[in-house]
Amino acid sequence: DMKVTQMPRYLIKRMGENVLLECGQDMSHETMYWYRQDPGLGLQLIYISYDVDSNSEGDIPKGYRVSRKKREHFSLILDSAKTNQTSVYFCASSPPDRGDERLFFGHGTKLSVL
Amino acid sequence: KTQVEQSPQSLVVRQGENCVLQCNYSVTPDNHLRWFKQDTGKGLVSLTVLVDQKDKTSNGRYSATLDKDAKHSTLHITATLLDDTATYICVVGDRGSALGRLHFGAGTQLIVIP
Numbered sequence: 001d002m003k004v005t006q007m008p009r010y011l012i013k014r015m016g017e018n019v020l021l022e023c024g025q026d027m028s029h030e031t032m033y034w035y036r037q038d039p040g041l042g043l044q045l046i047y048i049s050y051d052v053d054s055n056s057e058g059d060i061p062k063g064y065r066v067s068r069k070k071r072e073h074f075s076l077i078l079d080s081a082k083t084n085q086t087s088v089y090f091c092a093s094s095p096p097d098r099g100d101e102r103l104f105f106g107h108g109t110k111l112s113v114l
Numbered sequence: 115k116t117q118v119e120q121s122p123q124s125l126v127v128r129q130g131e132n133c134v135l136q137c138n139y140s141v142t143p144d145n146h147l148r149w150f151k152q153d154t155g156k157g158l159v160s161l162t163v164l165v166d167q168k169d170k171t172s173n174g175r176y177s178a179t180l181d182k183d184a185k186h187s188t189l190h191i192t193a194t195l196l197d198d199t200a201t202y203i204c205v206v207g208d209r210g211s212a213l214g215r216l217h218f219g220a221g222t223q224l225i226v227i228p
Binding site: 004035040041042043044045090092103105106107108 | 116118148150155156157158159160203215216217218219220221
């Protein structure tokens, strides 16, 4: 069963608290992504990981960091969360070849920073 | 600057009617274009991917076209069902590998009413 799983689904944090969003996939995909989705905007890439300990900044990395110690697991960390980081966060994974529909998204984590 | 523009922003149709969603983009290079369906509170599910200079795909009641010269794509939904209510997102990839970037539109919100 090909799946990307995100935990938790919903999270409420206070400004200044640390936040850990977790993502797992069961397809042995090398590449994984973290995006955020805000109303009226397209998904924005935060970080991309090409494999274990091979991570690159996306378009909006400021305020975020990531960890990939196992191929099937990719974490997004917010150190000292800010209110403007309230958003829906999506994790995705894909094999190296993008020429087909093998791009899978998780269900998202809705984060509210108060 | 938004590189992928979708129209209309929202659309209401009656069950059984057909509808057409538009996607215009300025991404260069434009290796491929995908259409995703996003149910409320859920992740993105790929509907189809278009690759050729002038491409057409069909997936059940969904059909799509791509004209890379015009940098324009359409998604046609035939005989809409209530379950088609969702946000449809156009995504342009600038490379055919994970090294490329995906450029997301903000989506068209489709509501199908009885």
